[in-house]
Amino acid sequence: MNDELAFLAMTALAIARALPVTVLLSVAGALGSSGLAGVLVVAQATRLGRPIAQLWIFVFRGTPLLLQMFMVYYGLAALGPIRHGPLWPAFREPVFCAWLALTCCCSAYIAEVLRAALAAIPKGQIEAALACGMSRWTRVRRIIAPQMLRLALPAYGNELVMLIKSTSLASTITVVDVTGVAQLVIAHSYRTLEVFCLAAAVYLGLTAGLTALLRRLEAKLMEGPRR
Numbered sequence: 001m002n003d004e005l006a007f008l009a010m011t012a013l014a015i016a017r018a019l020p021v022t023v024l025l026s027v028a029g030a031l032g033s034s035g036l037a038g039v040l041v042v043a044q045a046t047r048l049g050r051p052i053a054q055l056w057i058f059v060f061r062g063t064p065l066l067l068q069m070f071m072v073y074y075g076l077a078a079l080g081p082i083r084h085g086p087l088w089p090a091f092r093e094p095v096f097c098a099w100l101a102l103t104c105c106c107s108a109y110i111a112e113v114l115r116a117a118l119a120a121i122p123k124g125q126i127e128a129a130l131a132c133g134m135s136r137w138t139r140v141r142r143i144i145a146p147q148m149l150r151l152a153l154p155a156y157g158n159e160l161v162m163l164i165k166s167t168s169l170a171s172t173i174t175v176v177d178v179t180g181v182a183q184l185v186i187a188h189s190y191r192t193l194e195v196f197c198l199a200a201a202v203y204l205g206l207t208a209g210l211t212a213l214l215r216r217l218e219a220k221l222m223e224g225p226r227r
Helices: 002-044 049-062 065-078 094-119 123-131 136-173 178-189 192-223
Strands: none
Touching: 002 049, 002 094, 002 136, 002 178, 002 192, 049 094, 065 094, 065 136, 094 136, 123 136, 136 178, 136 192, 178 192
């Protein structure tokens, strides 16, 4: 019994040490994919950018994230211009390759969420704002952005939760994150169930914390501005 508790404690400590890598990938991936998704939404409103944005969304929504990580880490990093160019210091790092794949893939899904939220805003409100002489920035700040955030938040939150869970795929390209450490421990101990249960508990804690934060934000947005 003591040996079992000691093993679980050592495994939990090893997984906890890898937690910052998972958190870093989650936060950086969320920021990168959200920013890129915003660019894709804006591009779809232009004649030249629409086909490029639609092709991007089609490709990254239609192919597996695992395959995309392999293509970035084993494919792009092997190309001559990258391997012998200024980008090589970044592409030789598996964490960067995992972040790039996560950002590209999740941006396609988030862009569709934002596009649907934008389309759901009543056009009459935009026309009324134009009739009142509001500038574009004022329309975005006072009419479009608040409603987009309120409409998109539930689906956007789901994408962030999926992003956290998708970081586990980074272990397939040698990233030593929570799942990567769990696999290393299993390779030495052959105790699969206990180790993966501890790793699953970490992901449950991360997603539960994010879900609670998003629900609080959603409730605050539903209250509307205080008078």
